[in-house]
Amino acid sequence: MHSNIISASAIDRLGSMLDRAMNIVITCHLSPDGDAMGSSLGLCNALRNAGFKARVCVPDTPPKYLMFLPGASEIVIYSRSQAYVSRLMNGADIVFCLDYNEPKRIDLMEQVMMESPAPKVMVDHHLNPADFPAVTISHPEESSTSVLIYHVLSALGMQDRINADVAMCLYTGMMTDTGNFSYNSNNPAIYRVIADLVERGIDKDWIYRKVYFSNTLSRLQLNGYALENKLEVFEEHKAALITLTREELNRFHYQKGDTEDLVNKPLTIADVTYSVFLREEADYIKVSTRSKGEFPVNLMCREHFNGGGHLNAAGGEFYGTLQEAVEVFHRIMPLFDRYL
Numbered sequence: 025m026h027s028n029i030i031s032a033s034a035i036d037r038l039g040s041m042l043d044r045a046m047n048i049v050i051t052c053h054l055s056p057d058g059d060a061m062g063s064s065l066g067l068c069n070a071l072r073n074a075g076f077k078a079r080v081c082v083p084d085t086p087p088k089y090l091m092f093l094p095g096a097s098e099i100v101i102y103s104r105s106q107a108y109v110s111r112l113m114n115g116a117d118i119v120f121c122l123d124y125n126e127p128k129r130i131d132l133m134e135q136v137m138m139e140s141p142a143p144k145v146m147v148d149h150h151l152n153p154a155d156f157p158a159v160t161i162s163h164p165e166e167s168s169t170s171v172l173i174y175h176v177l178s179a180l181g182m183q184d185r186i187n188a189d190v191a192m193c194l195y196t197g198m199m200t201d202t203g204n205f206s207y208n209s210n211n212p213a214i215y216r217v218i219a220d221l222v223e224r225g226i227d228k229d230w231i232y233r234k235v236y237f238s239n240t241l242s243r244l245q246l247n248g249y250a251l252e253n254k255l256e257v258f259e260e261h262k263a264a265l266i267t268l269t270r271e272e273l274n275r276f277h278y279q280k281g282d283t284e285d286l287v288n289k290p291l292t293i294a295d296v297t298y299s300v301f302l303r304e305e306a307d308y309i310k311v312s313t314r315s316k317g318e319f320p321v322n323l324m325c326r327e328h329f330n331g332g333g334h335l336n337a338a339g340g341e342f343y344g345t346l347q348e349a350v351e352v353f354h355r356i357m358p359l360f361d362r363y364l
Contacts, residue, residue, distance in 0.1 A: 028179075030161055030172075035179045037159050041143060042180070045117035048078040049142070053124040054131040055280065055310075056086050058235065060123040062197025063147070063169040065095045066190050067120060070177055073185040081109050083133045087281025089238040093196060094189035102133040109133065113140035121146045123169040125162070126154040147172050151322070151332055164334070167208040170197025174217055188225030195221045196231055203288055204232065207314075207336045236285075246276035247286055255290060261357040262297035262364055264290030267346060270304045287312040297364055298324075302342070302349050309342040309349040319363050328356055 050068050052060035064080045071078040081100045090096065102109045113119065119142045121127075127134040137144075143158035149169050153162040166172050174194050177186055186194075195218065202209040222228060249272070256265045266286060276282075287301035291314055298315035311329040313321035315336045322338040325331035329352075331340020342349040 029163060029166070030175050030179045034159055034161050035176070038145060038161075038176070039180055041118055041145070041159070042076075046077055047112075047116050048076050048118045048120065049112050049116040049140075050078060050080045050120040050122060051130055051133065051137060052080070052082055052122045053129040054083045056082050056090075056123075057284070058090060058200025059168045059170050059197040061086055061090045061093060061096070062193045062195070062200070063122045063173045064120075065093050065099075066170060066193035066197065067122065067147075067173050067177075069095055069187075069190045069193060070173075070182060070185040073187060073190070074182060079112055081112060081133070083131045085280060087284070088279060089235060089281045089284070090196070092234050093193050095193075102136075106136075110136045113137060113142070116140055116142040118142055119144050121148070121157060122173070123148055123150075125150040125152060127156060147176060149334075151326075167211070167214060168198045168201035170194045170201070171214060171217055173197075174221075186221075186224055191221040191224040191226045192231060195226050195228060196235065199228075199231065200235060201337075203285075203314075203337070204236070208334055240279075240282075242277040243279075243282040246273070246278060246282055247289075249276065250283070250286055251289060257290070257293065257296060258357060259295065261361060262295055263357055264293065264296045264299040265302070265350070265353060266290070266300070267302045267350060268304065269346060270306070273303070287314050291316060298360075300324075300353055302346060302353070304346045307343075309344065309346055311340040311342055311349070313338050313340075319360075324356065324360060328352055
């Protein structure tokens with residue numbers, strides 16, 4: 025299915041770069057989620073199908089629940105293999121930057137990526153893209169980077185490289201970045217893409233089960249504990265807050281991805297318009313936000329939590345203690361009442 029959302033000039037430049045390339049490195053952001061993994065592995069598999077030597081390099085360990093994706097076992101993790109990633113970057117003909125809009129989003133991998141002599145290609149759907157890439161394909165109106173990769177491959181004339189493995193990766197990214205198509209997913213074009221991916225051999229019901237029915241006992245217990253003991257609802261502000269300390273996470277043997285959907289749970293309360301989840305990491309507080317309707321959690325994250333995102337789904341980082349992050353949240357709630 026052809027789409028004209030990608031500019032012809034960007035596709036021409038990218039096509040010319042690919043004509044001269046063989047070794048390609050694909051990067052995505054720190055703590056890769058379903059869209060980062062799906063878009064990166066989808067592109068990697070498609071390029072390999074076309075004869076390129078492609079590798080995916082990520083800053084840190086991906087979540088276990090996404091390791092079913094084709095090619096996931098071959099991902100190179102920078103925190104474990106810094107010298108190898110540096111060699112791959114230095115030997116690359118193109119470095120793709122997927123699902124992030126500025127280099128700091130790849131954390132400690134930023135320096136080796138920026139120092140690579142290879143031209144950079146950004147494909148992303150977040151606001152305010154930085155100007156470091158040779159080619160920038162940035163569409164914040166799109167629901168996921170994975171759907172953008174589908175359109176990029178189509179515009180490049182590489183539809184025949186989208187086999188069932190590629191389709192599985194791209195569908196997973198589309199599904200997870202829209203909460204199983206419950207937000208940022210009212211564009212009919214999304215469902216035309218889904219129809220094409222199903223026709224290419226995916227079992228979307230099986231993918232759903234792999235992503236959302238992959239709980240461990242400790243993950244269920246952690247989420248149950250958070251909802252019973254750490255959920256606060258502020259009725260006058262139509263807001264909800266969940267916090268988890270490092271000690272609480274460790275108590276339930278936390279692994280990456282264990283709290284992936286937790287921030288969405290308070291939105292099932294009829295009178296809650298937006299939800300904020302603060303998770304204590306080693307040296308910062310991870311901020312996740314979700315909302316209903318026209319409430320701009322992206323604005324909240326951009327102005328107060330060093331982040332950004334989409335109207336109904338955004339995130340950021342707070343550099344301070346968990347208690348200080350909570351105090352900021354309490355202070356700004358009244359400021360955002362005008363959006364209710």
